[in-house]
Amino acid sequence: MGKSYLIGAISQTLQNAASPQRSPLLLLAPTRVVAFNIGASTIHYKLRIPIKEFSELQGTRLTTFQEEISHIKYILIDEMSFLGEMLLENIDSRLRQAFLENSHKIFEGISMILVGDLAQLPPVKDRVAYESKRCARILWEEFKTIVTLRRIFRQDGQSNEQERFRLLLTNIRDANPTIDDWMLLMSRSNGNMSIATNDEFENSVHLFSTNDNVHTHSKRKLYSLKNPIARSIAVKTKTLSSIEGDGNDEFDMELLLRKYARVMLTSNLWIEAGLVNGALGYIRSIVYRPGSAPPLPPSYVLVDFDGYSGIPFDDRHPQRVPIPTIDKASTK
Structure with a gap:
Protein backbone atom coordinates (compact mmCIF):
# COMPACT_ATOMS: atom_id res chain seq x y z
CA MET A 1 0.00 0.00 0.00
CA GLY A 2 1.00 3.67 -0.17
CA LYS A 3 1.54 5.98 -3.14
CA SER A 4 1.42 3.28 -5.83
CA TYR A 5 -1.71 1.80 -4.26
CA LEU A 6 -3.39 5.22 -4.32
CA ILE A 7 -2.49 5.72 -7.99
CA GLY A 8 -4.00 2.34 -8.79
CA ALA A 9 -7.15 3.18 -6.83
CA ILE A 10 -7.59 6.51 -8.67
CA SER A 11 -7.07 4.80 -12.01
CA GLN A 12 -9.55 2.01 -11.25
CA THR A 13 -12.19 4.41 -9.89
CA LEU A 14 -12.09 6.60 -13.01
CA GLN A 15 -12.15 3.54 -15.26
CA ASN A 16 -15.19 2.15 -13.46
CA ALA A 17 -16.97 5.50 -13.70
CA ALA A 18 -16.32 5.71 -17.43
CA SER A 19 -17.14 2.07 -18.26
CA PRO A 20 -17.79 0.89 -20.92
CA GLN A 21 -16.01 3.89 -22.45
CA ARG A 22 -12.24 4.35 -22.31
CA SER A 23 -10.71 5.64 -19.11
CA PRO A 24 -10.51 9.46 -18.99
CA LEU A 25 -7.21 9.20 -17.07
CA LEU A 26 -3.75 9.34 -18.63
CA LEU A 27 -0.97 8.00 -16.39
CA LEU A 28 2.47 9.52 -16.98
CA ALA A 29 5.91 9.30 -15.37
CA PRO A 30 9.30 10.91 -16.05
CA THR A 31 11.25 7.64 -16.56
CA ARG A 32 10.59 4.20 -18.06
CA VAL A 33 11.19 2.37 -14.77
CA VAL A 34 8.71 4.51 -12.85
CA ALA A 35 6.22 4.29 -15.71
CA PHE A 36 6.45 0.50 -15.84
CA ASN A 37 5.86 0.19 -12.10
CA ILE A 38 2.48 1.95 -12.30
CA GLY A 39 1.43 0.89 -15.79
CA ALA A 40 2.03 4.35 -17.27
CA SER A 41 3.75 5.94 -20.26
CA THR A 42 6.63 8.38 -20.09
CA ILE A 43 5.88 12.08 -20.40
CA HIS A 44 8.17 12.57 -23.39
CA TYR A 45 6.89 9.55 -25.31
CA LYS A 46 3.15 10.01 -24.81
CA LEU A 47 3.08 13.79 -25.23
CA ARG A 48 5.59 13.79 -28.13
CA ILE A 49 7.99 16.05 -26.22
CA PRO A 50 11.56 15.93 -27.58
CA ILE A 51 14.40 15.49 -25.08
CA LYS A 52 16.23 18.51 -26.45
CA GLU A 53 14.53 21.32 -28.39
CA PHE A 54 10.74 21.57 -28.19
CA SER A 55 8.84 21.86 -31.47
CA GLU A 56 5.19 22.10 -32.48
CA LEU A 57 3.46 19.06 -33.96
CA GLN A 58 2.25 19.35 -37.52
CA GLY A 59 0.29 17.38 -40.09
CA THR A 60 -0.49 13.75 -39.38
CA ARG A 61 1.57 13.76 -36.18
CA LEU A 62 -0.69 16.45 -34.73
CA THR A 63 -3.85 14.71 -35.94
CA THR A 64 -2.77 11.39 -34.45
CA PHE A 65 -1.91 13.03 -31.14
CA GLN A 66 -5.26 14.82 -30.99
CA GLU A 67 -7.09 11.54 -31.59
CA GLU A 68 -5.09 9.76 -28.88
CA ILE A 69 -5.97 12.19 -26.11
CA SER A 70 -9.44 13.26 -27.26
CA HIS A 71 -11.05 11.30 -24.40
CA ILE A 72 -8.60 12.40 -21.68
CA LYS A 73 -9.98 14.55 -18.88
CA TYR A 74 -7.35 13.84 -16.20
CA ILE A 75 -3.58 13.47 -16.31
CA LEU A 76 -1.72 11.98 -13.34
CA ILE A 77 2.07 12.36 -13.24
CA ASP A 78 4.09 10.33 -10.75
CA GLU A 79 7.42 11.44 -9.21
CA MET A 80 6.62 15.12 -9.55
CA SER A 81 10.01 16.16 -8.14
CA PHE A 82 11.41 15.43 -11.63
CA LEU A 83 9.18 18.10 -13.18
CA GLY A 84 11.31 21.13 -13.98
CA GLU A 85 10.25 24.48 -15.39
CA MET A 86 11.03 23.62 -19.01
CA LEU A 87 9.25 20.26 -18.91
CA LEU A 88 6.18 21.75 -17.21
CA GLU A 89 5.99 24.50 -19.84
CA ASN A 90 6.39 21.93 -22.64
CA ILE A 91 3.55 19.84 -21.20
CA ASP A 92 1.33 22.91 -21.14
CA SER A 93 2.28 23.89 -24.69
CA ARG A 94 1.66 20.41 -26.07
CA LEU A 95 -1.76 20.12 -24.41
CA ARG A 96 -2.80 23.59 -25.60
CA GLN A 97 -1.95 22.47 -29.13
CA ALA A 98 -4.19 19.42 -28.87
CA PHE A 99 -7.45 21.36 -29.27
CA LEU A 100 -7.45 24.95 -30.44
CA GLU A 101 -10.81 25.75 -28.82
CA ASN A 102 -9.21 25.28 -25.38
CA SER A 103 -5.79 26.69 -26.21
CA HIS A 104 -6.46 29.71 -23.96
CA LYS A 105 -6.76 27.40 -20.93
CA ILE A 106 -3.84 26.22 -18.81
CA PHE A 107 -3.09 22.57 -19.60
CA GLU A 108 -5.91 22.77 -22.16
CA GLY A 109 -8.41 22.59 -19.27
CA ILE A 110 -7.38 19.03 -18.35
CA SER A 111 -7.32 18.28 -14.61
CA MET A 112 -3.71 17.65 -13.60
CA ILE A 113 -2.74 15.45 -10.63
CA LEU A 114 0.88 15.42 -9.44
CA VAL A 115 2.03 12.67 -7.10
CA GLY A 116 5.34 12.35 -5.28
CA ASP A 117 7.69 14.08 -2.86
CA LEU A 118 9.39 17.35 -3.77
CA ALA A 119 12.19 16.54 -1.32
CA GLN A 120 13.34 13.64 -3.49
CA LEU A 121 15.38 13.74 -6.72
CA PRO A 122 15.35 17.15 -8.47
CA PRO A 123 14.75 17.72 -12.21
CA VAL A 124 17.51 16.53 -14.55
CA LYS A 125 19.18 19.43 -16.39
CA ASP A 126 16.27 21.68 -15.43
CA ARG A 127 15.22 24.07 -12.66
CA VAL A 128 12.45 23.46 -10.15
CA ALA A 129 9.21 25.00 -11.33
CA TYR A 130 8.14 26.53 -8.00
CA GLU A 131 11.21 28.82 -7.98
CA SER A 132 10.98 29.67 -11.67
CA LYS A 133 10.98 33.23 -12.97
CA ARG A 134 9.27 32.05 -16.15
CA CYS A 135 5.66 31.14 -16.85
CA ALA A 136 6.34 27.77 -15.20
CA ARG A 137 5.81 29.55 -11.88
CA ILE A 138 2.27 30.49 -12.95
CA LEU A 139 1.60 26.91 -14.03
CA TRP A 140 2.90 25.56 -10.72
CA GLU A 141 0.73 27.89 -8.68
CA GLU A 142 -2.36 26.42 -10.37
CA PHE A 143 -1.90 23.36 -8.14
CA LYS A 144 -3.77 24.66 -5.12
CA THR A 145 -5.13 21.48 -3.52
CA ILE A 146 -2.61 19.40 -1.58
CA VAL A 147 -3.31 15.97 -0.09
CA THR A 148 -0.64 14.61 2.27
CA LEU A 149 -0.22 10.88 2.92
CA ARG A 150 0.92 10.65 6.53
CA ARG A 151 1.29 6.93 7.15
CA ILE A 152 4.55 5.30 6.03
CA PHE A 153 4.02 1.77 4.70
CA ARG A 154 7.44 0.92 3.23
CA GLN A 155 9.19 1.35 6.60
CA ASP A 156 6.27 0.18 8.72
CA GLY A 157 6.64 -1.30 12.21
CA GLN A 158 6.38 -0.30 15.85
CA SER A 159 9.69 -1.47 17.34
CA ASN A 160 12.19 1.07 18.68
CA GLU A 161 14.59 0.28 15.82
CA GLN A 162 11.92 0.82 13.17
CA GLU A 163 10.70 4.06 14.72
CA ARG A 164 14.29 5.31 14.94
CA PHE A 165 14.90 4.47 11.29
CA ARG A 166 11.77 6.34 10.21
CA LEU A 167 12.92 9.38 12.18
CA LEU A 168 16.31 9.24 10.49
CA LEU A 169 14.71 9.14 7.03
CA THR A 170 12.44 12.06 7.92
CA ASN A 171 15.36 14.14 9.18
CA ILE A 172 17.38 13.49 6.04
CA ARG A 173 14.37 14.28 3.85
CA ASP A 174 13.92 17.60 5.64
CA ALA A 175 17.67 18.37 5.35
CA ASN A 176 17.87 18.39 9.14
CA PRO A 177 20.04 15.42 10.14
CA THR A 178 21.30 15.13 13.71
CA ILE A 179 24.44 13.74 15.33
CA ASP A 180 22.37 10.75 16.45
CA ASP A 181 21.38 10.14 12.82
CA TRP A 182 25.05 10.23 11.77
CA MET A 183 26.04 7.82 14.52
CA LEU A 184 23.26 5.42 13.51
CA LEU A 185 24.40 5.46 9.88
CA MET A 186 28.03 4.98 10.87
CA SER A 187 27.04 1.95 12.95
CA ARG A 188 25.96 0.34 9.69
CA SER A 189 29.19 0.96 7.77
CA ASN A 190 31.25 -2.05 6.73
CA GLY A 191 33.94 -1.48 9.34
CA ASN A 192 31.45 -1.37 12.22
CA MET A 193 29.42 -4.45 11.33
CA SER A 194 30.28 -8.05 11.98
CA ILE A 195 31.40 -10.33 9.16
CA ALA A 196 28.13 -12.24 9.42
CA THR A 197 26.07 -9.05 9.06
CA ASN A 198 28.17 -7.86 6.12
CA ASP A 199 27.62 -11.20 4.42
CA GLU A 200 23.84 -10.73 4.68
CA PHE A 201 24.12 -7.71 2.35
CA GLU A 202 26.73 -9.12 0.00
CA ASN A 203 24.22 -9.67 -2.82
CA SER A 204 22.17 -6.53 -2.20
CA VAL A 205 22.16 -3.57 -4.59
CA HIS A 206 24.99 -1.19 -3.67
CA LEU A 207 25.06 2.59 -4.16
CA PHE A 208 28.31 4.51 -4.69
CA SER A 209 29.22 8.15 -5.07
CA THR A 210 31.65 7.73 -8.00
Whole structure:
Protein backbone atom coordinates (compact mmCIF):
# COMPACT_ATOMS: atom_id res chain seq x y z
CA MET A 1 0.00 0.00 0.00
CA GLY A 2 1.00 3.67 -0.17
CA LYS A 3 1.54 5.98 -3.14
CA SER A 4 1.42 3.28 -5.83
CA TYR A 5 -1.71 1.80 -4.26
CA LEU A 6 -3.39 5.22 -4.32
CA ILE A 7 -2.49 5.72 -7.99
CA GLY A 8 -4.00 2.34 -8.79
CA ALA A 9 -7.15 3.18 -6.83
CA ILE A 10 -7.59 6.51 -8.67
CA SER A 11 -7.07 4.80 -12.01
CA GLN A 12 -9.55 2.01 -11.25
CA THR A 13 -12.19 4.41 -9.89
CA LEU A 14 -12.09 6.60 -13.01
CA GLN A 15 -12.15 3.54 -15.26
CA ASN A 16 -15.19 2.15 -13.46
CA ALA A 17 -16.97 5.50 -13.70
CA ALA A 18 -16.32 5.71 -17.43
CA SER A 19 -17.14 2.07 -18.26
CA PRO A 20 -17.79 0.89 -20.92
CA GLN A 21 -16.01 3.89 -22.45
CA ARG A 22 -12.24 4.35 -22.31
CA SER A 23 -10.71 5.64 -19.11
CA PRO A 24 -10.51 9.46 -18.99
CA LEU A 25 -7.21 9.20 -17.07
CA LEU A 26 -3.75 9.34 -18.63
CA LEU A 27 -0.97 8.00 -16.39
CA LEU A 28 2.47 9.52 -16.98
CA ALA A 29 5.91 9.30 -15.37
CA PRO A 30 9.30 10.91 -16.05
CA THR A 31 11.25 7.64 -16.56
CA ARG A 32 10.59 4.20 -18.06
CA VAL A 33 11.19 2.37 -14.77
CA VAL A 34 8.71 4.51 -12.85
CA ALA A 35 6.22 4.29 -15.71
CA PHE A 36 6.45 0.50 -15.84
CA ASN A 37 5.86 0.19 -12.10
CA ILE A 38 2.48 1.95 -12.30
CA GLY A 39 1.43 0.89 -15.79
CA ALA A 40 2.03 4.35 -17.27
CA SER A 41 3.75 5.94 -20.26
CA THR A 42 6.63 8.38 -20.09
CA ILE A 43 5.88 12.08 -20.40
CA HIS A 44 8.17 12.57 -23.39
CA TYR A 45 6.89 9.55 -25.31
CA LYS A 46 3.15 10.01 -24.81
CA LEU A 47 3.08 13.79 -25.23
CA ARG A 48 5.59 13.79 -28.13
CA ILE A 49 7.99 16.05 -26.22
CA PRO A 50 11.56 15.93 -27.58
CA ILE A 51 14.40 15.49 -25.08
CA LYS A 52 16.23 18.51 -26.45
CA GLU A 53 14.53 21.32 -28.39
CA PHE A 54 10.74 21.57 -28.19
CA SER A 55 8.84 21.86 -31.47
CA GLU A 56 5.19 22.10 -32.48
CA LEU A 57 3.46 19.06 -33.96
CA GLN A 58 2.25 19.35 -37.52
CA GLY A 59 0.29 17.38 -40.09
CA THR A 60 -0.49 13.75 -39.38
CA ARG A 61 1.57 13.76 -36.18
CA LEU A 62 -0.69 16.45 -34.73
CA THR A 63 -3.85 14.71 -35.94
CA THR A 64 -2.77 11.39 -34.45
CA PHE A 65 -1.91 13.03 -31.14
CA GLN A 66 -5.26 14.82 -30.99
CA GLU A 67 -7.09 11.54 -31.59
CA GLU A 68 -5.09 9.76 -28.88
CA ILE A 69 -5.97 12.19 -26.11
CA SER A 70 -9.44 13.26 -27.26
CA HIS A 71 -11.05 11.30 -24.40
CA ILE A 72 -8.60 12.40 -21.68
CA LYS A 73 -9.98 14.55 -18.88
CA TYR A 74 -7.35 13.84 -16.20
CA ILE A 75 -3.58 13.47 -16.31
CA LEU A 76 -1.72 11.98 -13.34
CA ILE A 77 2.07 12.36 -13.24
CA ASP A 78 4.09 10.33 -10.75
CA GLU A 79 7.42 11.44 -9.21
CA MET A 80 6.62 15.12 -9.55
CA SER A 81 10.01 16.16 -8.14
CA PHE A 82 11.41 15.43 -11.63
CA LEU A 83 9.18 18.10 -13.18
CA GLY A 84 11.31 21.13 -13.98
CA GLU A 85 10.25 24.48 -15.39
CA MET A 86 11.03 23.62 -19.01
CA LEU A 87 9.25 20.26 -18.91
CA LEU A 88 6.18 21.75 -17.21
CA GLU A 89 5.99 24.50 -19.84
CA ASN A 90 6.39 21.93 -22.64
CA ILE A 91 3.55 19.84 -21.20
CA ASP A 92 1.33 22.91 -21.14
CA SER A 93 2.28 23.89 -24.69
CA ARG A 94 1.66 20.41 -26.07
CA LEU A 95 -1.76 20.12 -24.41
CA ARG A 96 -2.80 23.59 -25.60
CA GLN A 97 -1.95 22.47 -29.13
CA ALA A 98 -4.19 19.42 -28.87
CA PHE A 99 -7.45 21.36 -29.27
CA LEU A 100 -7.45 24.95 -30.44
CA GLU A 101 -10.81 25.75 -28.82
CA ASN A 102 -9.21 25.28 -25.38
CA SER A 103 -5.79 26.69 -26.21
CA HIS A 104 -6.46 29.71 -23.96
CA LYS A 105 -6.76 27.40 -20.93
CA ILE A 106 -3.84 26.22 -18.81
CA PHE A 107 -3.09 22.57 -19.60
CA GLU A 108 -5.91 22.77 -22.16
CA GLY A 109 -8.41 22.59 -19.27
CA ILE A 110 -7.38 19.03 -18.35
CA SER A 111 -7.32 18.28 -14.61
CA MET A 112 -3.71 17.65 -13.60
CA ILE A 113 -2.74 15.45 -10.63
CA LEU A 114 0.88 15.42 -9.44
CA VAL A 115 2.03 12.67 -7.10
CA GLY A 116 5.34 12.35 -5.28
CA ASP A 117 7.69 14.08 -2.86
CA LEU A 118 9.39 17.35 -3.77
CA ALA A 119 12.19 16.54 -1.32
CA GLN A 120 13.34 13.64 -3.49
CA LEU A 121 15.38 13.74 -6.72
CA PRO A 122 15.35 17.15 -8.47
CA PRO A 123 14.75 17.72 -12.21
CA VAL A 124 17.51 16.53 -14.55
CA LYS A 125 19.18 19.43 -16.39
CA ASP A 126 16.27 21.68 -15.43
CA ARG A 127 15.22 24.07 -12.66
CA VAL A 128 12.45 23.46 -10.15
CA ALA A 129 9.21 25.00 -11.33
CA TYR A 130 8.14 26.53 -8.00
CA GLU A 131 11.21 28.82 -7.98
CA SER A 132 10.98 29.67 -11.67
CA LYS A 133 10.98 33.23 -12.97
CA ARG A 134 9.27 32.05 -16.15
CA CYS A 135 5.66 31.14 -16.85
CA ALA A 136 6.34 27.77 -15.20
CA ARG A 137 5.81 29.55 -11.88
CA ILE A 138 2.27 30.49 -12.95
CA LEU A 139 1.60 26.91 -14.03
CA TRP A 140 2.90 25.56 -10.72
CA GLU A 141 0.73 27.89 -8.68
CA GLU A 142 -2.36 26.42 -10.37
CA PHE A 143 -1.90 23.36 -8.14
CA LYS A 144 -3.77 24.66 -5.12
CA THR A 145 -5.13 21.48 -3.52
CA ILE A 146 -2.61 19.40 -1.58
CA VAL A 147 -3.31 15.97 -0.09
CA THR A 148 -0.64 14.61 2.27
CA LEU A 149 -0.22 10.88 2.92
CA ARG A 150 0.92 10.65 6.53
CA ARG A 151 1.29 6.93 7.15
CA ILE A 152 4.55 5.30 6.03
CA PHE A 153 4.02 1.77 4.70
CA ARG A 154 7.44 0.92 3.23
CA GLN A 155 9.19 1.35 6.60
CA ASP A 156 6.27 0.18 8.72
CA GLY A 157 6.64 -1.30 12.21
CA GLN A 158 6.38 -0.30 15.85
CA SER A 159 9.69 -1.47 17.34
CA ASN A 160 12.19 1.07 18.68
CA GLU A 161 14.59 0.28 15.82
CA GLN A 162 11.92 0.82 13.17
CA GLU A 163 10.70 4.06 14.72
CA ARG A 164 14.29 5.31 14.94
CA PHE A 165 14.90 4.47 11.29
CA ARG A 166 11.77 6.34 10.21
CA LEU A 167 12.92 9.38 12.18
CA LEU A 168 16.31 9.24 10.49
CA LEU A 169 14.71 9.14 7.03
CA THR A 170 12.44 12.06 7.92
CA ASN A 171 15.36 14.14 9.18
CA ILE A 172 17.38 13.49 6.04
CA ARG A 173 14.37 14.28 3.85
CA ASP A 174 13.92 17.60 5.64
CA ALA A 175 17.67 18.37 5.35
CA ASN A 176 17.87 18.39 9.14
CA PRO A 177 20.04 15.42 10.14
CA THR A 178 21.30 15.13 13.71
CA ILE A 179 24.44 13.74 15.33
CA ASP A 180 22.37 10.75 16.45
CA ASP A 181 21.38 10.14 12.82
CA TRP A 182 25.05 10.23 11.77
CA MET A 183 26.04 7.82 14.52
CA LEU A 184 23.26 5.42 13.51
CA LEU A 185 24.40 5.46 9.88
CA MET A 186 28.03 4.98 10.87
CA SER A 187 27.04 1.95 12.95
CA ARG A 188 25.96 0.34 9.69
CA SER A 189 29.19 0.96 7.77
CA ASN A 190 31.25 -2.05 6.73
CA GLY A 191 33.94 -1.48 9.34
CA ASN A 192 31.45 -1.37 12.22
CA MET A 193 29.42 -4.45 11.33
CA SER A 194 30.28 -8.05 11.98
CA ILE A 195 31.40 -10.33 9.16
CA ALA A 196 28.13 -12.24 9.42
CA THR A 197 26.07 -9.05 9.06
CA ASN A 198 28.17 -7.86 6.12
CA ASP A 199 27.62 -11.20 4.42
CA GLU A 200 23.84 -10.73 4.68
CA PHE A 201 24.12 -7.71 2.35
CA GLU A 202 26.73 -9.12 0.00
CA ASN A 203 24.22 -9.67 -2.82
CA SER A 204 22.17 -6.53 -2.20
CA VAL A 205 22.16 -3.57 -4.59
CA HIS A 206 24.99 -1.19 -3.67
CA LEU A 207 25.06 2.59 -4.16
CA PHE A 208 28.31 4.51 -4.69
CA SER A 209 29.22 8.15 -5.07
CA THR A 210 31.65 7.73 -8.00
CA ASN A 211 31.79 5.68 -11.19
CA ASP A 212 35.24 4.38 -10.20
CA ASN A 213 33.77 2.81 -7.06
CA VAL A 214 30.96 1.30 -9.14
CA HIS A 215 33.41 -0.30 -11.57
CA THR A 216 35.60 -1.62 -8.74
CA HIS A 217 32.65 -3.23 -6.96
CA SER A 218 31.20 -4.64 -10.19
CA LYS A 219 34.52 -6.26 -11.14
CA ARG A 220 34.96 -7.70 -7.65
CA LYS A 221 31.51 -9.28 -7.83
CA LEU A 222 32.15 -10.53 -11.35
CA TYR A 223 35.45 -12.16 -10.39
CA SER A 224 33.81 -13.87 -7.41
CA LEU A 225 31.75 -16.07 -9.75
CA LYS A 226 33.30 -19.49 -10.41
CA ASN A 227 33.08 -19.69 -14.21
CA PRO A 228 34.91 -18.28 -17.26
CA ILE A 229 34.78 -14.60 -18.15
CA ALA A 230 34.04 -13.62 -21.75
CA ARG A 231 36.02 -10.47 -22.51
CA SER A 232 34.54 -8.56 -25.44
CA ILE A 233 36.13 -5.56 -27.09
CA ALA A 234 33.84 -3.04 -28.76
CA VAL A 235 34.41 -2.51 -32.46
CA LYS A 236 34.92 1.21 -32.97
CA THR A 237 34.16 2.63 -36.38
CA LYS A 238 34.16 6.17 -37.73
CA THR A 239 31.62 8.17 -35.71
CA LEU A 240 30.41 11.70 -35.48
CA SER A 241 32.85 12.31 -32.62
CA SER A 242 35.87 11.32 -34.72
CA ILE A 243 34.63 13.48 -37.60
CA GLU A 244 34.47 16.45 -35.25
CA GLY A 245 37.99 15.73 -34.03
CA ASP A 246 37.04 14.98 -30.41
CA GLY A 247 38.83 11.90 -29.09
CA ASN A 248 36.52 11.46 -26.10
CA ASP A 249 34.19 8.45 -26.10
CA GLU A 250 31.22 8.05 -23.77
CA PHE A 251 31.08 4.25 -24.17
CA ASP A 252 33.07 1.49 -22.47
CA MET A 253 35.36 -0.19 -24.99
CA GLU A 254 35.65 -3.39 -22.94
CA LEU A 255 32.77 -5.55 -21.76
CA LEU A 256 33.21 -8.41 -19.29
CA LEU A 257 30.47 -11.04 -19.36
CA ARG A 258 30.08 -13.99 -17.04
CA LYS A 259 27.35 -16.54 -16.53
CA TYR A 260 25.13 -15.79 -13.49
CA ALA A 261 26.33 -12.15 -13.38
CA ARG A 262 23.74 -9.57 -12.33
CA VAL A 263 23.18 -7.07 -15.16
CA MET A 264 21.06 -4.04 -15.93
CA LEU A 265 19.44 -3.17 -19.23
CA THR A 266 20.37 0.35 -20.39
CA SER A 267 18.02 0.66 -23.37
CA ASN A 268 14.25 0.59 -23.86
CA LEU A 269 13.75 -2.56 -25.94
CA TRP A 270 10.12 -3.52 -25.21
CA ILE A 271 8.47 -1.12 -22.81
CA GLU A 272 5.15 -2.93 -22.40
CA ALA A 273 6.89 -6.19 -21.49
CA GLY A 274 9.21 -4.68 -18.90
CA LEU A 275 12.38 -4.52 -21.02
CA VAL A 276 13.09 -0.93 -20.03
CA ASN A 277 16.14 1.09 -19.13
CA GLY A 278 16.97 -0.07 -15.59
CA ALA A 279 15.50 -3.59 -15.79
CA LEU A 280 17.58 -6.13 -13.82
CA GLY A 281 18.37 -9.73 -14.62
CA TYR A 282 20.93 -12.56 -14.53
CA ILE A 283 23.05 -13.77 -17.44
CA ARG A 284 22.26 -17.41 -18.19
CA SER A 285 24.23 -17.98 -21.39
CA ILE A 286 26.62 -16.18 -23.76
CA VAL A 287 26.16 -17.28 -27.37
CA TYR A 288 28.68 -16.86 -30.22
CA ARG A 289 28.34 -17.49 -33.92
CA PRO A 290 30.13 -20.59 -35.26
CA GLY A 291 33.82 -19.82 -35.58
CA SER A 292 33.56 -16.74 -33.36
CA ALA A 293 34.94 -16.33 -29.83
CA PRO A 294 36.14 -13.63 -27.38
CA PRO A 295 37.31 -10.92 -27.67
CA LEU A 296 34.78 -10.55 -30.49
CA PRO A 297 31.32 -9.50 -29.29
CA PRO A 298 28.85 -12.38 -28.80
CA SER A 299 25.90 -12.91 -31.10
CA TYR A 300 23.57 -12.50 -28.14
CA VAL A 301 23.34 -12.95 -24.38
CA LEU A 302 20.49 -14.85 -22.72
CA VAL A 303 19.24 -12.95 -19.66
CA ASP A 304 16.56 -13.89 -17.13
CA PHE A 305 14.85 -10.54 -16.41
CA ASP A 306 13.05 -10.09 -13.09
CA GLY A 307 9.95 -8.37 -14.44
CA TYR A 308 9.70 -9.62 -18.02
CA SER A 309 6.05 -10.24 -18.97
CA GLY A 310 6.17 -10.55 -22.75
CA ILE A 311 5.84 -13.55 -25.04
CA PRO A 312 8.27 -16.28 -23.90
CA PHE A 313 11.22 -16.90 -26.21
CA ASP A 314 11.67 -20.24 -24.42
CA ASP A 315 8.61 -21.91 -22.85
CA ARG A 316 10.84 -23.66 -20.31
CA HIS A 317 12.22 -20.28 -19.15
CA PRO A 318 9.49 -17.65 -19.70
CA GLN A 319 11.60 -14.75 -18.37
CA ARG A 320 14.66 -15.54 -20.49
CA VAL A 321 15.31 -13.00 -23.25
CA PRO A 322 18.06 -12.90 -25.92
CA ILE A 323 19.85 -9.56 -25.94
CA PRO A 324 21.74 -9.09 -29.24
CA THR A 325 24.78 -6.97 -29.97
CA ILE A 326 23.74 -3.42 -30.79
CA ASP A 327 25.39 -0.44 -32.47
CA LYS A 328 25.62 2.92 -30.75
CA ALA A 329 27.00 6.20 -31.98
CA SER A 330 28.81 8.82 -29.94
CA THR A 331 28.03 12.48 -30.52
CA LYS A 332 30.71 13.81 -28.22
